[in-house]
Amino acid sequence: MIDLRSDTVTKPTPAMREAMARAEVGDDIYGEDPTVNRLQEVGAALVGKRAALFVPSGTLGNQLSLRAQAEPGREVIVDGQSHIVRYEQGAAAALAGVQLHWVTGTQGIVTAEQVEAAIRPNDPYSIRTALICIENTHNAGGGTVYPLSTIQAIRAVATAHGLPMHLDGARLFNAVAASGVSAAEYAQHFETVTFCLSKGLGAPAGSLIATDDPGLMERLRRFRRMYGGAMRQSGILAAAGLYALEHHRARLREDHINAKRLAARLQQIPAVTIDPTLVETNILFFDVDSKKYSVTSFVAALKQEGVLINAVGRNTCRAVTHLDVSADDIELAADRIARLLNG
């Protein structure tokens, strides 16, 4: 199977499993897991922050960042297509007790003017704004990279209003690989930064939340316990994360090349509509307009050919490149898509 549904489907490599098996461990709630401690140090340094906290998932990383920085009854500015809005089961409302204020981005990217317009006035009637969140790269926007200048402009607005910022950097290292901007250059504009070890980096689980603020780190740690995300001998997982950061960061560029190649191949199929210039990293969206297939029957037929992709809308499919898909797999997948839709 060539599995292009998501970059979360990667399996640990033999070398990663070996690192996991060899990991030194301890009770992380006592702060005594040396491998977790090392992952937190390495992860913090990579994004230029003083400290980082290991959490089981990216969703939890986002939710703890919200909970620790926005009191119940406050408002959090996000874009309407963000992971926090679409894919976290309403946790911001259900668990943090905050209200999300959606801004409509272009391919997920919002402007400083839009953010400024969404900040509530300081009067006795208005709900108070507590936090601004952005997502880089933007998942539902098609793996789009936030321009650094846009982040800087949003930061200036946040600072003028005394507001903190959170970066959902589930795929931050994809943004780094695509733009050449360092993770620390992005991260310096945010009070909290999360990134996933389990997406293109290929670890089986885990994310990190990084911050410079010791008081905030203490709150994040206590809320992690409250939310059930504190673990014990989690060094076995942290070892996979360390291995991923060390060995799988640089190769994210290959995923981007593969995604661009797939986009170029798809563009040659008459029944496919795709704008290859929108493929900036490892996520592609494309529309299928076929007399023979609906999107769901196309995805099912393609599965019979050994290629998995996701149907994400009435006409739209999503494909994602990753560690377990080679350049040859991409050519094969494109051949099979072309055969189905041209045949």
Ligand SMILES: *Cc1c(COP(=O)(O)O)cnc(C)c1O
């Ligand atoms: C995957 C992802 C997350 C975290 O998801 P988990 O499945 O909880 O690890 C957060 N934000 C974005 C943008 C993502 O793509």
